[in-house]
Amino acid sequence: MKALILLSSLGVIALLAEIFSFKKLIYPIVLLGLVLAFILNMFDWDTNQLYFKMMQTDNYAIAFTSLIIVISFLWFIMAEGFFKEESNQSDHFALVLFALVGAVIMVSYTNMAMLFLGIEILSIPMYILAGSNKSDVLSNEAAFKYLIMGAFATGFLLFGITLIYGATGSFDLTEIATVVSTNTAISSIFYVGVLLMLIGMSFKVSAAPFHFWAPDVYQGAPTVITAFMATIVKTAAFAAFLKLFHTTFSSLGETWMHIVWVMAALTLLVGNITAAIQTSTKRMLAYSSVAHAGYMLLALLANNSFSNSAILFYATAYSIASIATFCIVSIVANAKGSDVVDSFNGLAKSNPLLAFVMTIALLSLAGIPPTAGFFAKYYIFTSAFTAGNAGLVLIAIIASLVGVYYYFRIIIAMFFKENTNNQPLEVTINHKLLLIVIAVAIILLGLFPESIISLL
Amino acid sequence: MITLLLIFFPLIAALLLLSVKSEQAKNIAIAAAVAEFVIAIFALTQFQYNASIQFEVNYDWIKSVGISFHVGIDGISMLMVLLTSFLVPIIILTSINTHYKNANYFYALILAMQMALIGVFVSLDGFLFYVFWELALIPIYFICLLWGGENSAKITFKFFVYTLAGSLFMLGGLIYLYLHTAGLHSFNISALYAAGRSLDFVQQGYVFWAMFIAFAIKMPIFPFHTWQPDTYTVAPTQGTMMLSGIMLKMGTYGIIRWLLPIAPLGVEHWAYVAIALSVIGIVYASCIAIVQKDFKRLIAYSSIAHVGLISAGILAINVQGMQGAMVQMLSHGVNVVGLFFIVDIIQKRTNTREIATLGGIRNVNPQFAVLFLIVLLGSVALPLTNGFVGEFLLLNGVFQFNAWMTAFAGLSVILGAVYMLRSYQSIMLGETNLITSSFAPLSGNEKLVLVILSAAIIVFGIYPKPLLDIAAPAVNQLIEGVQIALVK
Numbered sequence: 001m002k003a004l005i006l007l008s009s010l011g012v013i014a015l016l017a018e019i020f021s022f023k024k025l026i027y028p029i030v031l032l033g034l035v036l037a038f039i040l041n042m043f044d045w046d047t048n049q050l051y052f053k054m055m056q057t058d059n060y061a062i063a064f065t066s067l068i069i070v071i072s073f074l075w076f077i078m079a080e081g082f083f084k085e086e087s088n089q090s091d092h093f094a095l096v097l098f099a100l101v102g103a104v105i106m107v108s109y110t111n112m113a114m115l116f117l118g119i120e121i122l123s124i125p126m127y128i129l130a131g132s133n134k135s136d137v138l139s140n141e142a143a144f145k146y147l148i149m150g151a152f153a154t155g156f157l158l159f160g161i162t163l164i165y166g167a168t169g170s171f172d173l174t175e176i177a178t179v180v181s182t183n184t185a186i187s188s189i190f191y192v193g194v195l196l197m198l199i200g201m202s203f204k205v206s207a208a209p210f211h212f213w214a215p216d217v218y219q220g221a222p223t224v225i226t227a228f229m230a231t232i233v234k235t236a237a238f239a240a241f242l243k244l245f246h247t248t249f250s251s252l253g254e255t256w257m258h259i260v261w262v263m264a265a266l267t268l269l270v271g272n273i274t275a276a277i278q279t280s281t282k283r284m285l286a287y288s289s290v291a292h293a294g295y296m297l298l299a300l301l302a303n304n305s306f307s308n309s310a311i312l313f314y315a316t317a318y319s320i321a322s323i324a325t326f327c328i329v330s331i332v333a334n335a336k337g338s339d340v341v342d343s344f345n346g347l348a349k350s351n352p353l354l355a356f357v358m359t360i361a362l363l364s365l366a367g368i369p370p371t372a373g374f375f376a377k378y379y380i381f382t383s384a385f386t387a388g389n390a391g392l393v394l395i396a397i398i399a400s401l402v403g404v405y406y407y408f409r410i411i412i413a414m415f416f417k418e419n420t421n422n423q424p425l426e427v428t429i430n431h432k433l434l435l436i437v438i439a440v441a442i443i444l445l446g447l448f449p450e451s452i453i454s455l456l
Numbered sequence: 457m458i459t460l461l462l463i464f465f466p467l468i469a470a471l472l473l474l475s476v477k478s479e480q481a482k483n484i485a486i487a488a489a490v491a492e493f494v495i496a497i498f499a500l501t502q503f504q505y506n507a508s509i510q511f512e513v514n515y516d517w518i519k520s521v522g523i524s525f526h527v528g529i530d531g532i533s534m535l536m537v538l539l540t541s542f543l544v545p546i547i548i549l550t551s552i553n554t555h556y557k558n559a560n561y562f563y564a565l566i567l568a569m570q571m572a573l574i575g576v577f578v579s580l581d582g583f584l585f586y587v588f589w590e591l592a593l594i595p596i597y598f599i600c601l602l603w604g605g606e607n608s609a610k611i612t613f614k615f616f617v618y619t620l621a622g623s624l625f626m627l628g629g630l631i632y633l634y635l636h637t638a639g640l641h642s643f644n645i646s647a648l649y650a651a652g653r654s655l656d657f658v659q660q661g662y663v664f665w666a667m668f669i670a671f672a673i674k675m676p677i678f679p680f681h682t683w684q685p686d687t688y689t690v691a692p693t694q695g696t697m698m699l700s701g702i703m704l705k706m707g708t709y710g711i712i713r714w715l716l717p718i719a720p721l722g723v724e725h726w727a728y729v730a731i732a733l734s735v736i737g738i739v740y741a742s743c744i745a746i747v748q749k750d751f752k753r754l755i756a757y758s759s760i761a762h763v764g765l766i767s768a769g770i771l772a773i774n775v776q777g778m779q780g781a782m783v784q785m786l787s788h789g790v791n792v793v794g795l796f797f798i799v800d801i802i803q804k805r806t807n808t809r810e811i812a813t814l815g816g817i818r819n820v821n822p823q824f825a826v827l828f829l830i831v832l833l834g835s836v837a838l839p840l841t842n843g844f845v846g847e848f849l850l851l852n853g854v855f856q857f858n859a860w861m862t863a864f865a866g867l868s869v870i871l872g873a874v875y876m877l878r879s880y881q882s883i884m885l886g887e888t889n890l891i892t893s894s895f896a897p898l899s900g901n902e903k904l905v906l907v908i909l910s911a912a913i914i915v916f917g918i919y920p921k922p923l924l925d926i927a928a929p930a931v932n933q934l935i936e937g938v939q940i941a942l943v944k
Contacts, residue, residue, distance in 0.1 A: 368594065368620075369587040375518075378583075378627065382521070385631050393631075397624040401617055408613060416601055416609045450518045 001049065001057055003041035003065055004104050006033060011097035018090040026093050027083060031076060038069045053172055054111045061108035063312055063455050064239040068103050071231050071319045072096075077434045078327045079224035092132065095125035096228070103236035107243070112161045112171040115240060119157065119204065122236060123150050126229060130221040142220025149203065149213035157200030163193030173248045181251050191255055197244065198256055204237040207297055208266040211290045215274075218286030223333065226282065227326035230289045231319035238293075242300050242311055250303055260301045264392060267294030268399035276406045281329050281339045284406055285322070288365065291403060292318050295377065298384040298392060306383030308456040313379055316452055317364060317372035317445060324361040324438040327431060328354050335423045344410050346419025354427065355414045357435040362407040364442045367400055372445035379453065458499050459511045459527045462537060463575050465492055466544075470567035478559045482552065485563035489545035492570070496541035503534055505925060507933035509580065517584070522634075522642035526581040531930035535782055535923065536577040536709055539789050540702050544570045546908065547697045550797045552901045553804070554693070556603055562694075569595035569698060576706050582630045582643040585714070589706065590623055596698060603692040615687040622673035622680070629666030633718065652718030653941050660722030667715050668730060674707035675763045677730075678737030688756035693800040696752070700759050701793040705785050708763070711770050712778065717934060720773075720941040727771050731857065734771070735864045737764035742871035746878070751809045752799045754879060755792065758835070761868050762788050768865055769850035773942075775935050777853020782927045783920055784846025787834065787913075791843060794831035794909040801902060802883070806891045811879050816888030820895040825884050827898075827906040832880055834913035836873045841917035 010033040017026045044057045051057075076083075076096075083089055102122030109115045127150065131143025165171060167190035168179040180186060199210065206214040218226045249256060271291030278284040292314075299310040331354065332347070333339035348355035364373035377400065384393050445452065469488035473481055504510060512528035529537065548566065556562045572595070575588030593616065600612040634641050636651040652663060673680040688696050716723055723730075741760035748754035766784050769777035801824070802817075803809050818825035830841075837843035847869060855862040898906070916923060 363594070369590045374587075374590070378631075379521075381627070382631050382634070385628075385635055390628075390632075393628060397621075397628060400624060401621050404617060404620060405613075408616070412601065412609045412613065415598070448518075450520060453518075454520050 001044065001051060001055065003037040003044075003069065004101060004108075006037045006040060007097055007101050007104065010037075011094045011101065014090050014093035014097060017093075023089055026090060027076075027080070030093060030097070031073065034069055034073045034076070038066060038073075041065050041069065050110065054114050055105065055108045056110045057108060060239075060243065060308060060456060064107035064235065064315075065104050067312065067316055067319070068100065068107065068232055068235060071235065071323065072100055074320065074323050074434060074438065075224070075228055075232065077430055078227065078323055080428070080430055082222065082224045088132070092129070095129055099125040099129075099228070100232070103232055106236040107239040109240070109243070110173050112164070112173070115244070116154075116158060116161060118236075118240070119154065122233060123154070126150075126225075126233065129225045129228070130217060132225065133222045136220075138220035139222060140220075142217045145213055145220075146217045149217075153200050153203030153210070155200075156196050156203070160193045160196030160198075160200055163189045163196065167193060173244070177248045177251070180248070191252075194249055194252065194256060195259070198259065201237065201241040201244070202263060205234060205241055205293045205296075206290050207263050207293050208270040208290065209263070211267065211270070211293075214290055215283055215286040218289065219280060219283045223282065223326055223330035226286070227323055230285070230326070231322050234289065234293065235315040235319055238296050238300075238311055238315060242307065245300060246303060246307055253303060257301060257303070260297060261389070261392060264294050264297035264301055265395050267291065267297060268396055272399040272402040272406075276402055278406070279340050281341055281344070281410065282333070284341075285325060285329065288403065288406070289322070291399065292365075294399065295380050295396060298389065298396060299380050301389060301392070302383040302387035304383060304387050306379065306386060309453040310376075310379045310383045312456055313372075313449060313452050314376040317376040317442070320438050320441055320445075321361040321364040321371075321373060324357055324435055324442075325365070327435065328358045328361075331425055331427060331431065335425045341409055341413050342417070344413040345417035347414040350419055351425050351427070353432060353435065354425065357439045358414060359411055360439045360442050362411055364446070366404045366407040368404075370443060370446045372442050372449070375446055375449040379449075457511070457513070458495065458502070459513050459529055459578055461495055462492070462499065462541075463527065463571055463578065465495060466567040466571040466574070470564040470571070473560050473564040473567065476560055478557075481560035481563050482548070485548050485567060486545060488567060489541075489548050489570070493541040493545055496537050499529065500534065500538065500926075503529070503926070505531070505929060507531065507929035512580075514580075517581075522637075522640055522644070522647075523583045524581050524642075524644060525584060526644060527575075527578040527584070528580050529578055531927040532709070532712060532782065532934070533577050535786060535927050536705060537574055538926075539705065539786050540570060540573050540577065543697070543701045543789055543793055546793060546905055547694050547701065549901060549905050550697070550793075550800065551694050553899060554800075556692070558602075562599065562603060565595040565599050566694065566698065569599075569703075573702050573706065577709060580645045582634065582645065582648050582714075584643070586623070586627055586630060589626075589710075590620075592703060592706065593619055593623075596695060596703060599695040599698070600687060600691040603695065605690045605692075608690045611683075611686045611690045615683045618680070618683040619673055622670035625666045626670035629663050629670075632666070633663060648714075649717050653720065655719075655721075657721035657725050660719040661725055662722075663719045664715065664722030664726055667710070667719070668726075671707040671710045671715065672733075672767075674710070675704055675767060676707075676760065677734055677764060677767055678740055678760070679733070681737065681741070681760050684760060685753055685756045688759070689750065689753050693796055696756075696796050697793045700756075700796065701789045704759070704763055705789065708766050708770065708781060708785055711767065712781070712934070716770070716773065716938050717941075720938045723771060723773065723938075724942055727773070727857070730771050731768045731854070731861055734764040734768040735861050737761070738768075738865055738868045739871070742868055742875065745875045746871065748875075749810055749812060751802070751811050751879060751883070752796070753809075754811070754875060755795045755799065758795075758872060758875065759788070759792055761872065762792075762835075765847065765850050765854075765865055765868055768861065769853040772853045772857035773935065773938055774853050774856050775932060776849050776856065778931045778935055779924060779928065780846050780849025780851075780853055782931060783842070783916075783923060784850055786923060787842035787846045787916070790909055790912050791831060791835040794906065794913075795835060797902075797905060797909075798828050798831060801898070805895050808891065811882050813889075814883040814892055815886040816884070817892050817895050818884045819888045820892060821897055823903075824895075824898055824906075827903075827910055828884060829880065830910040830913055831906070832876050834917065836876045837869055839917075840914070842913050842920065844917060845920045
C-alpha cells in the first residue's frame with residue numbers, strides 16, 4: 001500500500017515538473033522513487049493487511065508488486081532514450097507511473113471493482129503511450145487498435161462482473177467464493193459471468209483466440225512501450241487472472257478448465273508457429289509473447305500449490321529476458337533502420353557484448369539450461385503434470401521446439417551471417433550495464449531459482 | 457571433492473581461455489586438458505574396485521522441490537570419465553596444425569563441453585543429469601556452427617532441434633517419475649529407481665520410450681539417425697571427434713545408468729523392438745557406408761553401425777552384453793577419433809576426402825600406412841585389437857537374447873571389414889596419382905597422436921582386463937538389481 005501511494009505521488013511529481021521546470025531531475029527522482037517503493041513494499045511482507053475489503057497486501061500481492069517494480073526499474077534504464085525527447089517528457093513519465101499504479105492495484109485487489117479500476121488505470125496510459133510516436137502511422141494504428149480492442153475486452157469484463165454480482169450479490173472475492181462453495185444452486189447467469197470474465201482476462205493476457213490485437217500493437221508501438229506491454233502489463237494481467245481463478249473460481253474448475261485447456265493449447269501452437277514465419281524481430285517477439293502466455297496458462301490451469309510460484313517465476317524469467325531482447329532490438333533497429341532478422345547479421349563480430357547478452361536472453365526464452373527460462377519451463381511442466389495435464393505438456397514440448405527455431409534464427413544471424421551494413425552501433429554505458437546485469441541475473445536465477453519459488 | 461574438481465576444472469580453464477590471446481590458447485588448452493587427465497588418473501588410483509559409489513558429493517540445490525547437486529563415481533562412471541579426460545587432450549592435440557580463427561573461443565567451448573560431459577557421467581540426480589545433458593549441447597552447437605564447413609547453419613540447426621526434441625521427451629519422463637517418488641518428491645537417483653520400479657509395465661513403457669528416444673537420438677539409432685551423417689561431415693574435425701568419440705556415449709551411458717534400472721519391465725517389454733531397431737541400424741548403416749564416396753561420411757555411417765551393436769548389447773540385459781558395451785564404448789571412442797584424425801590428415805594434404813580420387817599413399821608415406829592400418833583393424837574388430845574384445849562380448853550378449861538378431865548384428869563385422877578394407881585399399885594402395893604423390897610426411901604431433909591411439913588399440917586388445925575390472929563390480933550389481941526387479 002505504501003508503495004502504491006509512493007508511486008502515485010511520483011506520477012503527480014512528474015506532472016508538476018513541467019510547471020515548476022525541474023524536468024531534468026525527474027529521471028533520477030523516478031529511479032530513486034522506485035528503489036524506495038521496492039523497500040517500502042518489502043516492509044509489508046507477512047503483514048497481510050486488508051484495506052477496506054478492497055485491497056490486500058498478502059505475500060502474493062507483495063511478491064508481484066516487487067517484481068513489477070524491479071522490472072519497471074530495469075525498463076526505465078532501458079527506456080532512457082524515450083525520455084530524452086524535448087516535448088511531452090513529463091507526460092510520458094506520469095503516464096508510465098500511473099500505469100504502474102494500475103498494475104499494482106491489479107495484483108492486490110480483493111474486490112471486482114478494484115480489479116476493474118486497476119485494469120483501466122493500467123490500460124488508459126498504455127493506449128496513449130502506444131501512440132506516442134505521433135508522426136508514425138503504425139504507432140497511431142497501434143494506439144487505435146489497442147484502444148478499440150481494449151475497450152471491447154473491458155466491456156466483456158464489466159459485463160461478467162455485473163452478472164456475477166447479480167448472481168451472488170457481491171463484488172468481494174471472498175464473499176463470492178463463499179456463496180459459490182455453500183450455495184448448491186447458483187443462478188446460471190453466474191456461469192455466464194465467469195465465462196465473460198475469462199474472455200476479458202484472456203484479451204488482456206493475449207491468449208489465443210483473443211490475441212489478434214497483440215502483434216499489430218506490439219509492432220506499431222515504440223519499442224520501449226512494446227517492452228513495457230510485454231513485461232509489466234502481462235505480468236500484472238496474469239497475476240490478476242490467476243488470483244481470480246485460483247481463489248474465487250477455483251471450486252468451479254469444471255466450468256472453465258476445459259476452455260482454458262483448449263485456449264492454452266491454441267495459444268502455444270498459434271503463438272509459436274506464427275512467430276516462426278515472421279521476418280520482423282519485433283513482430284516475432286510479439287508472437288513469442290503470445291506463446292509465453294500459453295506456458296503461463298498451463299500453470300493457471302493446473303490450479304494447484306505450484307501455480308502461484310510457477311507463474312511468479314515464469315513472469316520473472318520471461319520479463320527480464322524480454323527487457324534485454326527488446327533493448328537490443330531497439331538499439332539494432334535504430335542503427336540499421338530496420339528490425340528484420342537480417343539486421344542482426346554479424347552482430348557477434350561488430351558488437352560481441354550485445355550478441356552475447358542476446359544469446360543468453362534468447363536461450364532463456366527458448367528454455368535451455370542453465371538459464372532462468374529453463375527452470376521456469378520445467379516448473380510449469382511439473383505443475384501441469386501434477387494436475388494430470390500430460391497431453392498439454394506434450395503440446396508445450398512440441399511448441400517449445402518450434403520456439404527454438406525462431407529464437408535461433410537470430411542467434412544464427414548474429415554469429416554466422418556476414419554483416420553487409422557496417423553502421424556502427426551506439427550503446428550507452430547505462431545500456432551496457434543493464435545488459436550485463438540482466439545476463440548475470442538470467443544465469444543466477446537459472447542456477448538458484450529457490451530464492452523466488454520459495455516466496456509463495 | 458575430486459569429483460567437483462573433475463567437473464569444474466575444465467570450466468575454470470575455459471573461462472580463463474576467454475581472456476587470453478588466440479595464439480596462446482592452444483597451449484593453455486592442451487595444458488588444461490592434460491591436467492584434467494592427471495586428475496582423472498589420480499582419481500583412478502584412489503578408486504576402490506568395488507560396486508560402491510565413491511567420491512560422492514551431495515549438496516542441496518533447489519531444496520523445496522527435492523533437487524540436489526549429487527555427484528559420485530562408480531566403476532561405470534570411472535571408465536567414462538577416463539575416456540573423456542583421455543580423449544579431450546588428444547582431440548586438442550589433433551588441432552595443433554590447424555589454425556582456427558578466434559582459437560581461444562574454440563578451445564574454451566571444447567573445455568566447456570568437457571565439463572558438461574563429465575557432469576553427465578557423474579550425476580546422481582535426475583535434474584542435474586538433465587541440466588548437464590543439455591549443457592553439453594550448447595558448446596558443440598556453436599563449435600559446429602562457427603567453425604563448420606559449408607551449409608553448417610542449416611545442418612547444425614537440424615542437429616540441435618533433433619537432440620533437443622529428444623531431451624524434452626526425457627524431461628517429460630523424468631518429471632513423470634519425479635511425481636511418482638514416495639513422500640516429498642525428489643530427483644535423487646535412488647528415489648527415481650524406486651519410483652520407476654513401482655510402476656506397472658505399461659507405465660514403465662511410457663517412461664522407456666520417453667527416455668529411449670532421447671538416448672536413441674544422441675547415439676543415434678535407426679530411425680533417429682538422419683541428423684548424424686551431415687553433422688559429422690560438416691563439423692570441424694575436433695567437433696566431429698567430440699561428437700562421435702564422447703558425446704555419443706552420453707546416450708549409451710544414459711541407457712545403462714538411467715533407463716535400465718528405472719524401467720526394467722519397460723525395457724523387457726520393448727526390448728524386441730528396440731534391439732530390432734538397433735540391428736536394422738547396423739545393417740542399414742553398414743550398407744550405406746559401403747557406397748559412400750566421401751571418407752568422412754563413410755566413417756560417420758560406420759559409427760551408426762557400431763553404436764547400434766552397443767545399444768543392442770545393453771538392452772539384452774546380461775553381464776556379457778553390458779561388459780562388452782563398456783569396453784566397446786571406450787574402444788569406439790579411441791578408434792573413431794583415430795579414424796577422423798586420419799581423414800583430417802588426408803584432407804589437409806590432398807584437399808579432398810573423395811575415396812576414388814586418392815590412391816597409393818602407402819608408396820609415398822609407409823609410416824602413415826601402418827598407423828592407419830592399426831586404427832582401421834581396431835575399427836573392424838580384428839582379434840588382438842580393442843575392437844574385438846568389445847564386439848565379441850556384445851555379440852555374445854545379444855546371442856543370449858536372440859540368436860537370429862545376433863546373426864544379423866554379426867553382419868556388422870563382415871560389412872565393416874568390407875567398407876573399411878575397401879576404402880583402405882583404394883586410398884592407400886594402388887598407383888600413386890597426381891594428388892597423392894606429394895603426400896607430406898607426418899609431423900611430430902600427428903605421429904604422437906596416432907602412436908598413442910595405436911598403442912591403446914593394441915594394448916587393450918591384448919590385455920583388456922584392467923578396463924574390465926574397473927567396471928565389473930558395478931556392472932554385475934546393476935544387472936543383478938535389474939534382474940531381481942524383473943523376476944518380481
